[in-house]
Amino acid sequence: DAMVIQNPRYQVTQFGKPVTLSCSQTLNHNVMYWYQQKSSQAPKLLFHYYDKDFNNEADTPDNFQSRRPNTSFCFLDIRSPGLGDAAMYLCATSRDILAGGFKTQYFGPGTRLLVL
Amino acid sequence: GEDVEQSLFLSVREGDSSVINCTYTDSSSTYLYWYKQEPGAGLQLLTYIFSNMDMKQDQRLTVLLNKKDKHLSLRIADTQTGDSAIYFCTPGGNNAGNMLTFGGGTRLMVKP
Numbered sequence: 001d002a003m004v005i006q007n008p009r010y011q012v013t014q015f016g017k018p019v020t021l022s023c024s025q026t027l028n029h030n031v032m033y034w035y036q037q038k039s040s041q042a043p044k045l046l047f048h049y050y051d052k053d054f055n056n057e058a059d060t061p062d063n064f065q066s067r068r069p070n071t072s073f074c075f076l077d078i079r080s081p082g083l084g085d086a087a088m089y090l091c092a093t094s095r096d097i098l099a100g101g102f103k104t105q106y107f108g109p110g111t112r113l114l115v116l
Numbered sequence: 117g118e119d120v121e122q123s124l125f126l127s128v129r130e131g132d133s134s135v136i137n138c139t140y141t142d143s144s145s146t147y148l149y150w151y152k153q154e155p156g157a158g159l160q161l162l163t164y165i166f167s168n169m170d171m172k173q174d175q176r177l178t179v180l181l182n183k184k185d186k187h188l189s190l191r192i193a194d195t196q197t198g199d200s201a202i203y204f205c206t207p208g209g210n211n212a213g214n215m216l217t218f219g220g221g222t223r224l225m226v227k228p
Contacts, residue, residue, distance in 0.1 A: 006158075040221075041220070043204075092159075104208075108158050110156075
């Protein structure tokens with residue numbers, strides 16, 4: 001089945017120690033998104049890739065970076081995690097409307113990050 | 117930016133109907149979605165409705181759209197304990213960036 005995969009499902013890191021979260025997709029969608037979701041809140045968009053074009057949200061801290069080496073993979077790098085960065089991180093994909101798709105986003109299961 | 121409002125919490129008894137409501141501000145939304153999030157999981161696309169429709173029915177799910185009032189609702193018939201989750205309303209605006217704006221989510225609790 002085509003899907004969005006996130007690894008690992010749970011990640012524990014130390015305060016200030018860089019961490020990378022991974023996302024891969026078999027849907028061949030050209031748009032990929034990273035969201036941060038804290039407890040009992042709506043997902044908050046951090047950034048998205050439109051093909052290789054990176055689009056950062058204005059209020060995304062510089063501590064968060066992303067890489068998309070190819071269509072299938074996208075990484076979220078947190079350079080110096082703080083206690084406030086503990087959250088669920090969700091990856092999503094969509095097929096751009098200009099490519100004939102809808103705005104429907106398909107989500108992975110998420111990676112829960114714990115910062116000690 | 118767009119505002120999407122949902123009530124925080126809904127509790128129903130198993131077998132009853134649940135109605136989750138949502139209001140939004142951006143009238144240009146072409147598609148409006150409902151996502152379901154079970155504890156510790158990602159968001160699952162539950163259903164969607166095109167803005168030129170008033171109603172969409174999909175098995176136990178009924179989506180009602182009132183464009184004039186900018187009101188969207190999700191009705192779950194014969195609610196089961198497995199329906200306990202957070203439900204997010206999200207209109208898909210016509211912006212070129214494919215962005216969605218999520219409501220705060222409604223936590224549905226189903227009592228046996």
